[in-house]
Amino acid sequence: MAFRKAAKGTALVGSGALAALYGLSQFSEYRRNQARLAHVEAAEQVQMTHQDELPSRQAQLATLKSTEEFDILVIGGGATGSGCALDAVTRNLKTALVERNDFSSGTSSRSTKLIHGGVRYLQKAIMKFDYEQYMMVKEALHERSNLLDIAPHLSAPLPIMLPVYKWWQLPYYWLGIKMYDLVAGSQCLKSSYVLSKTKALELFPMLKKDKLVGAIVYYDGQHNDARMNLAIALTAARYGAAIANYTEVVHLLKKTDPQTGRKRVCGARCRDQITGQEFDVRAKCVINATGPFTDSVRKMDDQRNPNICQPSAGVHIVIPGYYSPDNMGLLDPATSDGRVIFFLPWEKMTIAGTTDTPTDVTAHPIPMEEDINFILTEVRNYLSPDVEVRRGDVLAAWSGIRPLVTDPSSKDTQSICRNHIVNISESGLVTIAGGKWTTYRSMAEETLDAAVKEHKLSGGPSQTVGLMLEGAKDWSPTMYIRLVQDYGLEIEVAQHLASTYGGRAFEVAKMAQVTGKRWPIVGKRLVSEFPYIEMFTMVAT
Structure with missing residues (x-):
């Protein structure tokens, strides 16, 4: 409680900056210790056995095809669907x-x-006194902290610069970013700070110099989204969930409830x-977690169901690395049409x-040329003419298609709140x-x-806060050195394996090692510019 008061005071009074830094360093160590305890507690609370060997896809399909009824069947293997599977199996x-x-x-x-x-x-939330959006930010900041803790090999804090080109914007943006820190509270990654024009150009030399006043730097997290999703799914499988890709739902199964006489989804x-x-696949409860394709599964349940998602396309481009520093991003908060652009x-x-x-979700989204040109224009606006x-x-x-929830009063997708809804149909289909x-x-x-609650299942409360994901156990920032020393891998290759597979990187390295040879370096690259290497597997004859 004393620290909360001290942090609050130093956020408002600049003279307390040194005290705040000292307090933050102490608190950071405290939070790391608490996170370690949370990981131990989370793992101990889970009743399911953690499997060392993952079942093959054939074994998983055999489990799915069995006549035994599941408690939960999740449709959709994205982040939300995999998260639902992990939450369910650990209950x-x-x-x-x-x-x-x-x-x-x-x-x-x-x-x-x-x-x-x-x-x-x-x-x-502040400008419109919108409590719902405020709570959404607060929830997201809590989840940000948890995700960085449970998958440290796949995620890390990232400083993001917000360049300022008008004097009056400097206190305005500073106040907004400090509010962001304060809402995060004890889960603030690192405190935001102001940079002079000279220092901003040192860190981001390709910035446009004319009229630059200074910059504000704040912290968010960055992660390998595809690998993170896979880590969640693999963790669910290790705890016993039967998961299978390339398995499409053709239609929903229903049976008549003897008590009500209504048709209920049963698989x-x-x-x-x-x-x-x-x-x-028969189940007491079916969860629809198909993102932008939510409404297609809802209509499998009942063609009369109205659409609840407004899909929105988000286009990203990849440009050479010299357009940004190695360890800092940039945010343009006010583009020509009001959208936010990141570098x-x-x-x-x-x-x-x-x-x-x-x-429209009926066709695979293809990046449109006008979207690419829009992003390039915004990049030019912030970079030096040189x-x-x-x-x-x-x-x-x-x-990518964002599954935004439709706001009936909204006329464009930029103002749609990215909050979520959980809907249960008359037949018992649960949609997130x-x-x-x-x-x-x-x-x-x-x-x-x-x-x-709806299906009267015997599961207890969620156990996933602090529960380490696949590869997080035994990972450390210096783990790649052992990969270099033990397997003779190139440093860049070893760093890639450590950051991709975490503690499982040693198993992958063994597959890249030629039997009986330690030197010269093993792990032949598939392409010289990238750290992806050939794998060797033993095939029974």
Whole structure:
């Protein structure tokens, strides 16, 4: 309690800065210790056995095809669906999950790679006195902290610079960012700070110098979204969930409730996309977690169901790494049409985006040329004229569909709140819609709470706060050194394996080692510019 008062005072009085820094360093150590205890407590509370060996896809399909009834069947293997499966199985519920493509093949792998509370949502909450958006930011900041703790190999804090070009904006933006820190409270990653024009240009030398007043730096998290999604799904599988990709739901199964006489969802007819074989998966509760495709599953339940999602396309482009520093991003909070643009370092390249345009989920989203040109224009607006930004610098582009929840009074998707809703149909289908990557865990918890209550399941409370994800155990920032020493891998390759697989990187390294040879360096790169290497497996004859 004393620290809370001290932190509050130093946020308002500049003379307490040194005391605040000392207090923050002490508190950071305290929070790390508390996180370690939370990890131990979370693991001990889970009743399911953690499996050392993952079942094969064939074994998982065999479990799905069994006549035994599951407690929970989740449709959708994105972040939210995988989070629901992990939440369910760690409540000791018999859980299944099916995904018609690869895990994280859709929206969950096409994000801005940020774990954030939503600075612009806090701005809207303050300007419009919107309590709902304020609570959404507060929840997201809590989940940001938890996600950084449970998957440290896949995530890390990232400083983001907000350049200021008008004097009056400096106190305005500073106050807003400090409010962001205060809302985070004890879960603030690092305190934001102001930079002079000279220091801002030292850190971000490609910035436009004319009229630059200074800059403000704040912290959010960055993560490998596709690998994070897969880590959640693999953790669910290790705790006993039966999960299978390339398994599409053809239609929902229903039976008549003897007490009410109404039809109730009791599972799904699935098709193995590889073999074409169809089979039934029976479950007491079916959860629809299909993101932008939410309404298609809802209409499987009842064609009369109205649409509850307004899909929006977000386009990102990849440009060379020299457009941003290696360890700092940049935020443009006020683009020409009111959208927010980020420039973020990623895999030695720079990600720039995103757009926010209404779209149709019936066709695979393709990045539109006008969206790419819009992003390039905004990049040019913030960079020095000495830096020539060319269309040919775009190395890649992708478009992801955000499953935004429709606001009936809204006329455009920019003003749609990214909050989520949990809907239960008359037939018992549980739908989780909306939300964002950062809050996948709390969304899953709320969904399972509703499912347990509606279907009178025996599951207890959620156990996923502090529960370490696949690869997090035994990982450390210096783990890659042992990979270099023990397996003779190149440093860049070892760093890639450690940051991708965490503590499981040693198992991967063994597959890249030629038997009986330690030197010269093993782990042949597939492409010289990237740290991806060949794997060697033993095939029985």
